[in-house]
Amino acid sequence: MYGNDFGAPEEASGGGLLGEVEAAEAALREAAARQRRGAPASDDDLAGFFAEVVEADQKIEPRDWMPEAYRKTLIRQIAQHAHSEIIGMQPEGNWISRAPSLKRKAILLAKVQDEAGHGLYLYAAAETLGISRDELVDLLLNGRQKYSSIFNYPTLTWADVGAIGWLVDGAAIVNQVPLCRCSYGPYARAMIRICKEESFHQRQGYEILHTLSHGTPEQKAMAQDALDRWWYPSLAMFGPPDGESTHSTQSMAWKIKRFSNDELRQRFVDMCVQQAEILGLTIPDPDLRWNDERQAYDFTQPDYDELMRVISGDGPCNRQRMAHRRQAHADGAWVREAATAYAAKRAAENKEKVAA
Numbered sequence: 508m509y510g511n512d513f514g515a516p517e518e519a520s521g522g523g524l525l526g527e528v529e530a531a532e533a534a535l536r537e538a539a540a541r542q543r544r545g546a547p548a549s550d551d552d553l554a555g556f557f558a559e560v561v562e563a564d565q566k567i568e569p570r571d572w573m574p575e576a577y578r579k580t581l582i583r584q585i586a587q588h589a590h591s592e593i594i595g596m597q598p599e600g601n602w603i604s605r606a607p608s609l610k611r612k613a614i615l616l617a618k619v620q621d622e623a624g625h626g627l628y629l630y631a632a633a634e635t636l637g638i639s640r641d642e643l644v645d646l647l648l649n650g651r652q653k654y655s656s657i658f659n660y661p662t663l664t665w666a667d668v669g670a671i672g673w674l675v676d677g678a679a680i681v682n683q684v685p686l687c688r689c690s691y692g693p694y695a696r697a698m699i700r701i702c703k704e705e706s707f708h709q710r711q712g713y714e715i716l717h718t719l720s721h722g723t724p725e726q727k728a729m730a731q732d733a734l735d736r737w738w739y740p741s742l743a744m745f746g747p748p749d750g751e752s753t754h755s756t757q758s759m760a761w762k763i764k765r766f767s768n769d770e771l772r773q774r775f776v777d778m779c780v781q782q783a784e785i786l787g788l789t790i791p792d793p794d795l796r797w798n799d800e801r802q803a804y805d806f807t808q809p810d811y812d813e814l815m816r817v818i819s820g821d822g823p824c825n826r827q828r829m830a831h832r833r834q835a836h837a838d839g840a841w842v843r844e845a846a847t848a849y850a851a852k853r854a855a856e857n858k859e860k861v862a863a
C-alpha cells in the first residue's frame with residue numbers, strides 16, 4: 508500500500524517501495540548524464556565493454572553488443588512478463604460486469620486497461636532485442652513461452668479482486684521495483700512507469716479488502732476466504748526456491764535480477780504481516796512468527812510441486828486462460844488487418860508526396 512489512508516506506518520505500508528522507484532529513476536537519469544566509456548576499441552573489446560557498462564551500473568542499450576545468452580534471457584523474462592500482464596486481465600475482467608457499484612466498476616475498468624498498457628510497454632521493450640511482437644504472441648499461443656502461475660487461479664468472489672490488488676500486485680511490485688535498476692535500459696525504463704501505476708493497483712485492492720473486512724460479518728468472511736486462497740499462490744509468484752532457480756545466478760551476475768527469489772519472497776511476507784493486521788485478517792499460516800535473530804518473519808513455504816504443475820500447464824484455469832486468449836486473438840484478426848492496410852496506405856501516400 509502506498510499512502511497512509513489506513514494509518515499504517517509508511518515503511519510497513521510499502522511506501523518505501525515507491526521511494527525506491529523514484530530513487531531508481533534518479534539513478535537512471537544520473538547514469539544517462541554520466542559519460543559512458545566511448546565505443547569499444549575493436550571487435551575484440553566487445554565483451555569487455557559490455558562487462559564494464561554493467562559493472563558501472565550504466566545501461567546496455569539496444570544497439571550495444573551483448574552476449575547472445577543475455578539477449579535470450581531478457582527476451583524470455585520480458586516476454587513472460589508481458590504475457591502475464593495480458594493474461595492477467597482475464598481474472599479481473601471476469602468481475603467488470605459484476606462490480607458492486609459504478610465507482611468500483613470504473614476503477615476496475617481503468618486497472619484492467621492499465622494491464623494492457625503494461626503489456627504493450629513490455630512487448631515494445633522486448634522488440635528492441637530483435638524479436639517481433641507477432642513472434643512473441645505466437646510463442647505464447649503455442650505454449651513455448653510462459654506467463655505467471657498466479658493467473659491460473661479463479662476469481663470466485665468480489666473479494667478476490669481485492670486480494671489480487673493487495674497480494675498479487677503487491678508481490679509484483681516487490682519483484683519489479685528492483686527491475687527498475689535492471690542493466691538493460693529499455694526494460695528498466697518500462698519498469699519505472701509500470702511500478703508507479705502498479706502502486707495504485709495495489710492500493711485499490713487493499714482498499715476493497717479494507718472496506719469488506721470492516722463491513723458485515725459475511726463481508727469480512729469473504730475477505731478472509733480470499734486471503735486464504737490467494738496467500739500461497741502469491742508467495743509462489745516469486746519462483747522456485749533459490750537452490751532450484753535455474754536462471755538466478757547468471758541473471759544476477761548480469762544485473763538483470765538484483766535480488767534472489769527467496770530474498771524477495773521474504774520481503775513480501777514481512778511487508779504483508781502488518782498490512783493484514785490493519786485489515787483485521789489472518790494470514791493462513793500457523794507457523795508465521797517474528798524471528799528476532801533474523802529480523803524477519805519465519806513462514807511456511809508455498810507448495811513448489813504445485814507451482815511446477817501450474818507452470819507446466821496443469822493449474823485450475825490454464826486451459827481456460829489460453830483458450831480465451833486464442834479466441835481473443837482470432838477475434839482481433841480484422842483489427843490487425845485493417846491497421847496494416849491503413850499503415851500501407853499512409854506509407855504509399857507519403858511516398859507519393861516525397862516523389863511530387
Ligand code: BYC
Pocket residue numbers: 583584587588589591592595596622653654655656657675676679680682683743744745746747751752753754755758764768818
Ligand atoms: N510463474 O530460474 P527461475 C503482474 C519459471 S504479472 C511462471 O527462478 P527466473 C500483474 C521461470 O520462467 C507478474 N513461471 O526463473 C499483471 C523458469 O522457466 P523457464 C509477472 C515461473 O526468470 C496483471 C523456471 O520457472 N512478473 O505483475 O530467474 C495483474 C525457473 O525459475 C514462475 C514478472 O514476470 C512463476 N511464478 O525468475 C496484476 C516479473 N516462477 O523460463 C499483476 C519478471 C518461475 O526457464 N520476471 N517460473 O522455462 C521475473 O522476475 C522472473 O522471471 C521470475 C522467475 C522471478 C518470475
